Amino acid sequence: MPELRELIRRKRHGGALDAAELRWLVDEAVAGRVPDYQLAAWLMACCFTHLNATETLALTAAFVGSGEQLVWNNVTRPLVDKHSTGGVGDKVSLALAPWLAAAGLALPKMSGRGLGHTGGTLDKLAAIPGFRTDLDQPAMQRLLDSVGCCIAAQSPTLVPADKLFYALRDATETVDELGLIVASIMSKKLACGAQHIVLDVKCGSGAFFPNPPAAQAFAAMAARIGREAGRNVACVIAPMEQPLGRAVGNALEVQEAAGLLSGGQDSPELRAACLELGVAALELVHGATADHGTLLLDLLESGAAWESFQRWVAAQGGDWAAFEHGAASAAAHYRQVTVTATSAGRLERLDALTVGLLACDLGAGRRNKEDVIDPWVGVECLAKVGDSVEPGQELARLTVMPQEPRTDEQLAAAYLAAAGFAV
Ligand code: URA
Numbered sequence: 461m462p463e464l465r466e467l468i469r470r471k472r473h474g475g476a477l478d479a480a481e482l483r484w485l486v487d488e489a490v491a492g493r494v495p496d497y498q499l500a501a502w503l504m505a506c507c508f509t510h511l512n513a514t515e516t517l518a519l520t521a522a523f524v525g526s527g528e529q530l531v532w533n534n535v536t537r538p539l540v541d542k543h544s545t546g547g548v549g550d551k552v553s554l555a556l557a558p559w560l561a562a563a564g565l566a567l568p569k570m571s572g573r574g575l576g577h578t579g580g581t582l583d584k585l586a587a588i589p590g591f592r593t594d595l596d597q598p599a600m601q602r603l604l605d606s607v608g609c610c611i612a613a614q615s616p617t618l619v620p621a622d623k624l625f626y627a628l629r630d631a632t633e634t635v636d637e638l639g640l641i642v643a644s645i646m647s648k649k650l651a652c653g654a655q656h657i658v659l660d661v662k663c664g665s666g667a668f669f670p671n672p673p674a675a676q677a678f679a680a681m682a683a684r685i686g687r688e689a690g691r692n693v694a695c696v697i698a699p700m701e702q703p704l705g706r707a708v709g710n711a712l713e714v715q716e717a718a719g720l721l722s723g724g725q726d727s728p729e730l731r732a733a734c735l736e737l738g739v740a741a742l743e744l745v746h747g748a749t750a751d752h753g754t755l756l757l758d759l760l761e762s763g764a765a766w767e768s769f770q771r772w773v774a775a776q777g778g779d780w781a782a783f784e785h786g787a788a789s790a791a792a793h794y795r796q797v798t799v800t801a802t803s804a805g806r807l808e809r810l811d812a813l814t815v816g817l818l819a820c821d822l823g824a825g826r827r828n829k830e831d832v833i834d835p836w837v838g839v840e841c842l843a844k845v846g847d848s849v850e851p852g853q854e855l856a857r858l859t860v861m862p863q864e865p866r867t868d869e870q871l872a873a874a875y876l877a878a879a880g881f882a883v
Pocket of ligand 1: 626635640641642644645668
């Protein structure tokens, strides 16, 4: 059995741990036999001297082995998992999962709750009254058979090591080491059992990866780990300098995704993001054998993607009529703050992080794990980067709680702090 202090010392001096040592460290930690201070010291050493590719692969395997692994024996459709590294206004999964289900794929997706300026898919879905995400594997399997997609809460039995390591990383500022990030994300994808994995790697001010080199390094390492585990992986690197689409806030984002699929209100940026990832998924499964983009657009225009969305929401217990009623009631009873342009110009910048933090402060997200979310509050960005605006034109609409203490002027100023104009 290795000596824990020797593993910490070796990492601190830039040495590498072998697969057996990493497996031992992970197993001991999950068994509660590694004190937090020693694990934290090892994590900090990883941040200073980094994990090499072999260590990252071995750590990912040790993470996967720390818990249950899903096997989908009876699903006839090709299984695809889609994961986003997180961004502001990123509601792609809400539209893409049922859309790809309509295209004949099966998407068993596990998601988390949001913390900080990026929203979590589970929080968005919680805006739909009755929508259940506490699904076990048989329930997920039934949804894949009947609808073709499901979005469930991350099961505590899958990769318990990640939960433990992540909590310590979060508390010790050791999150952003590439090898630790790849092991954390890819272990959960591998344990989920899909043969095909599409990674949406967001890059920019509102994202986990601040610049293209960081996003590319993650994508390359994640794809390699996936391939070595026998999976097909595609990575799409997407900018996140401004929020994705119009809405930032849980119910507002559900409305935007539904508006795209129903044809009620187009969202060109969301449509483009879904198409890029959707084509990547279909190419992974079928190869570049057909014009997958045209197929996806046909499913949108025929209403098949919208029907799939409605079937999916109902199958997970969601009451769409109650959601629409709640949205109308919130529009009437919550304060609406309009942000207008004071002069003519072109919007050059709309900082995703600033908008994400504003939405979070309005109650759409959590600064701390215990914070309670209000599903109806949020921000609608009506002008996007590149748009020309006239004096008095609406730039944004904020939906805020009736008891929000800030004045309209203060809230508008908080939004305008995200914006930069060129005359
Ligand atoms: N998301 C994860 O699940 N893990 C990380 O380490 C970073 C982002």
